[in-house]
């Protein structure tokens with residue numbers, strides 16, 4: 001199985017992805033971590049030195065590489081991954097994609113706690129500005145996230161709930 005997690009920054013893709021991979025006993029990969037490992041520098045350092053366009057190109061390349069190399073995995077993508085370079089088509093064609101849908105009000109607190117590690121949001125340190133920015137971003141990205149065949153709502157989205165969702169999806173397919 002290839003299971004892909006998509007959703008906004010702070011929605012819990014990395015956290016849930018680790019849990020699901022452990023539960024299914026398949027490798028866990030995080031696209032941001034792969035990129036950081038290859039580049040030998042952090043996400044904020046890449047954004048600062050090269051800009052977003054470079055990051056998006058590398059993100060698209062690493063996605064295709066990871067997919068080619070891993071017939072079995074749970075992959076946590078970055079929040080923007082499905083929205084650039086036709087990446088959403090790669091996801092839909094090569095695995096099962098789950099959209100982790102979490103209310104913006106919940107995202108705000110989580111992202112504030114780690115704002116520095118997310119360069120696109122680092123410029124919005126106050127809560128109201130960050131919330132407005134996240135709402136705008138979600139409006140733009142929703143059309144991509146909504147293409148996922150599977151969706152779960154943040155608070156209910158546990159490893160056990162996703163396992164059940166997958167069983168139901170696979171038996172109805």
Ligand SMILES: Nc1ncnc2c1ncn2[C@@H]1O[C@H](COP(=O)(O)OP(=O)(O)O)[C@@H](O)[C@H]1O
Pocket residue numbers: 007008009010011012013014015016076110111113114154
């Ligand atoms: N289900 C959850 N309930 C509460 N906090 C969570 C949950 N999932 C993730 N978090 C916290 O939210 C933050 C962002 O989670 P992360 O997995 O890095 O999200 P993403 O990879 O989607 O950006 C982290 O501090 C994490 O501990």
Ligand SMILES: O=C(O)C1=C[C@@H](OP(=O)(O)O)[C@@H](O)[C@H](O)C1
Pocket residue numbers: 007008009010013014032043077078079080081117118119120
């Ligand atoms: O939303 C985005 O465009 C981004 C989200 C980040 O991943 P998370 O969603 O894991 O925070 C990371 O890929 C980069 O900072 C860009």
Ligand SMILES: [Mg+2]
Pocket residue numbers: 013014030032076077078
């Ligand atoms: Mg992540």
